[in-house]
Amino acid sequence: MLDKNSKSESDCYRSPARKLIKFFEESRDQWKAKCLSAKYQIKLLSNKIRYLEKRKADLKKRVKKLEKELEELQEKKR
Numbered sequence: 001m002l003d004k005n006s007k008s009e010s011d012c013y014r015s016p017a018r019k020l021i022k023f024f025e026e027s028r029d030q031w032k033a034k035c036l037s038a039k040y041q042i043k044l045l046s047n048k049i050r051y052l053e054k055r056k057a058d059l060k061k062r063v064k065k066l067e068k069e070l071e072e073l074q075e076k077k078r
Contacts, residue, residue, distance in 0.1 A: 013020055 015023075
């Protein structure tokens with residue numbers, strides 16, 4: 001039930017409903033596009049992080065292997 005002081009929905013906006021509908025649809029579509037774009041960026045960055053972490057681990061293993069090999073060669077040289 002509406003009080004005398006409260007406005008009904010039709011009194012809230014001065015523009016005609018057809019213009020409001022178009023505006024709200026465009027606004028919704030822009031918001032959805034923005035959301036999808038952000039979601040895509042998050043996915044790309046997550047994949048990049050996963051790749052870089054794997055690469056870092058692989059490089060650490062390679063460094064350890066090369067350090068061990070260097071140590072063995074230095075031992076042979078002595």
